[in-house]
Amino acid sequence: MYETLALVGATGAVGRIVLEQLAQRELPFKRLKLLASARSVGKEVHFRGETIKVELLEPGAFKDIDLVIASTPDEVSAEFASWAVDAGSVVVDESGYWRMDPKVPLVVPEVNPDAVDHHHGIIASPNCSTTQMVVALAPLHRAARVRRVVVSTYQATSGAGLAGNEELNDSIRSALVGQTHPPKTFQHPIGFNLIPQIGSEKHEGYTSEEMKMVYETRKILGDEEMQICPTCVRVPVASGHSESILVETERPLSIEEAKELLGQGEGITIVDDLSNGKYPMPRDCDGKDDVFIGRIRKDISGGNGIAFWCVSDNLRKGAATNAVQIAELMIKRSAMKTS
Amino acid sequence: MYETLALVGATGAVGRIVLEQLAQRELPFKRLKLLASARSVGKEVHFRGETIKVELLEPGAFKDIDLVIASTPDEVSAEFASWAVDAGSVVVDESGYWRMDPKVPLVVPEVNPDAVDHHHGIIASPNCSTTQMVVALAPLHRAARVRRVVVSTYQATSGAGLAGNEELNDSIRSALVGQTHPPKTFQHPIGFNLIPQIGSEKHEGYTSEEMKMVYETRKILGDEEMQICPTCVRVPVASGHSESILVETERPLSIEEAKELLGQGEGITIVDDLSNGKYPMPRDCDGKDDVFIGRIRKDISGGNGIAFWCVSDNLRKGAATNAVQIAELMIKRSAMKTS
Numbered sequence: 001m002y003e004t005l006a007l008v009g010a011t012g013a014v015g016r017i018v019l020e021q022l023a024q025r026e027l028p029f030k031r032l033k034l035l036a037s038a039r040s041v042g043k044e045v046h047f048r049g050e051t052i053k054v055e056l057l058e059p060g061a062f063k064d065i066d067l068v069i070a071s072t073p074d075e076v077s078a079e080f081a082s083w084a085v086d087a088g089s090v091v092v093d094e095s096g097y098w099r100m101d102p103k104v105p106l107v108v109p110e111v112n113p114d115a116v117d118h119h120h121g122i123i124a125s126p127n128c129s130t131t132q133m134v135v136a137l138a139p140l141h142r143a144a145r146v147r148r149v150v151v152s153t154y155q156a157t158s159g160a161g162l163a164g165n166e167e168l169n170d171s172i173r174s175a176l177v178g179q180t181h182p183p184k185t186f187q188h189p190i191g192f193n194l195i196p197q198i199g200s201e202k203h204e205g206y207t208s209e210e211m212k213m214v215y216e217t218r219k220i221l222g223d224e225e226m227q228i229c230p231t232c233v234r235v236p237v238a239s240g241h242s243e244s245i246l247v248e249t250e251r252p253l254s255i256e257e258a259k260e261l262l263g264q265g266e267g268i269t270i271v272d273d274l275s276n277g278k279y280p281m282p283r284d285c286d287g288k289d290d291v292f293i294g295r296i297r298k299d300i301s302g303g304n305g306i307a308f309w310c311v312s313d314n315l316r317k318g319a320a321t322n323a324v325q326i327a328e329l330m331i332k333r334s335a336m337k338t339s
Numbered sequence: 340m341y342e343t344l345a346l347v348g349a350t351g352a353v354g355r356i357v358l359e360q361l362a363q364r365e366l367p368f369k370r371l372k373l374l375a376s377a378r379s380v381g382k383e384v385h386f387r388g389e390t391i392k393v394e395l396l397e398p399g400a401f402k403d404i405d406l407v408i409a410s411t412p413d414e415v416s417a418e419f420a421s422w423a424v425d426a427g428s429v430v431v432d433e434s435g436y437w438r439m440d441p442k443v444p445l446v447v448p449e450v451n452p453d454a455v456d457h458h459h460g461i462i463a464s465p466n467c468s469t470t471q472m473v474v475a476l477a478p479l480h481r482a483a484r485v486r487r488v489v490v491s492t493y494q495a496t497s498g499a500g501l502a503g504n505e506e507l508n509d510s511i512r513s514a515l516v517g518q519t520h521p522p523k524t525f526q527h528p529i530g531f532n533l534i535p536q537i538g539s540e541k542h543e544g545y546t547s548e549e550m551k552m553v554y555e556t557r558k559i560l561g562d563e564e565m566q567i568c569p570t571c572v573r574v575p576v577a578s579g580h581s582e583s584i585l586v587e588t589e590r591p592l593s594i595e596e597a598k599e600l601l602g603q604g605e606g607i608t609i610v611d612d613l614s615n616g617k618y619p620m621p622r623d624c625d626g627k628d629d630v631f632i633g634r635i636r637k638d639i640s641g642g643n644g645i646a647f648w649c650v651s652d653n654l655r656k657g658a659a660t661n662a663v664q665i666a667e668l669m670i671k672r673s674a675m676k677t678s
Contacts, residue, residue, distance in 0.1 A: 283528060
């Protein structure tokens, strides 16, 4: 049973949406505790008609907490997770720190829900660019076994939190009056620009963000032989990651079958009518929970390829929504066991 | 001999840069005539210390003109080109109208300079997104035969001319104050957004812009069996097209050899030092003539693949510079023949 819930990082970009989602989806817990670093302690947050004060994230904070949803930087998660697990809590963690730990399930509820049953106190939610791609790949993989993925991303500045969007606005305002705004959050000015680097150099010329898309996708889909070539690019868009994806499958898929599979895929909304100018775009997907897919077509470069365009709100399905869905799933499974 | 030159479309986004380039590169012609539609007739343009008045583009306008550089919409080119050819002029045409005509050479001077010798009065300059890709592919193709290309583009609004950039600025300014600016030049609002459609639906779910990248690349590289899967996307960047490119070659290329080939490629500047945050970005390539390449790495999804990132100023190498280079090449070859 999960009756008490703690939210770590409640005042961040993702934490705010987690709170919205907890209220909207009416998760059946009795008490909510909000935890954050010293800087945010004492702030007041409104939730379901109550005012809750943010408390300090410290070793004793998890007493009597059943379930934790956490959205923090990697180094914060590395420290607090054991405090929570030692106190008997289960942690749904948004950070990158635990995702590739073999003892930690990495879960997208539409894709690998059963993985939540095998945790040792921590369940990880994937990187935003991975989550939406995996939702799209899952139905194709189940039906025809995905062997290869070539993906180029167009990632929003909100992926770097509230500071990312402030910097986008500042950079754009400066550029509009012919000035340069010195970048802090990003490596280079992002207004009217593209930055083909997210994260640091990691493996043979690929960045850490790109390698997350490789390793996390394989882990979630349970297929270590899936080959993935990612290029991750930051674009001057506030909200919503977009991905140009080419998939090759073991069994050839006709375009009709691929469209049918994607259309039936859980968590997927199809927007695909090129002749009438209809396809997913970041501004239309802002604030929505689904993964939106369009421009579905046969790869005309040979192979058993399907090409498509995939957009999702990176703070929702890419982060907050996925974590809340994991919590929902655990509450539901716990209720089934005890009933 | 090419002593008199006419510029058609002198007051457009590309025409202005053609004028700059003609002056900077000191093309050895004796007289310059400026032609445009009735709307621009009488406008005065400064060139090499002279003031030149724009004259009307009409059937008789090409008398005594040796060489024409034209940057106009397709339908304008369809009409005036025969006027020029009938008057004995040679036309270097920027529009899309003549590019795939079997009698018309499609030329990128670094790639297929000899093609200029086989014209019948019209030489075409390729689409902007094709030109920069072909400059990058050429050295790899010569050394190892390119069999397959998967490309996702990030295309600037200046590709739609001066109106495209005005709409980008208006759309961004409106969005910053929470309003929507009704799109005219683009199909949808472009500020803080991405539009995965450039051109109209053309072939099996691909757009006209995407199919230009397929057909024109094959024609320029002289290889009808080259397989290309493009995704063309408009991004909120004013100037500079970017492309995420994956290339498969017949003969496997090591990453060292690929870097060497690209580094020696004509018209290419390498900016490739990920660990120090160095790679091509549109704001850095604005106003430059080269094709900039970085993020060169082995395709980690199998095959003989090389992945890289390619940026170029779409109004320069993608349009004005390439046309002026074609004119230069013709003047040079003509001088060689007569000397």
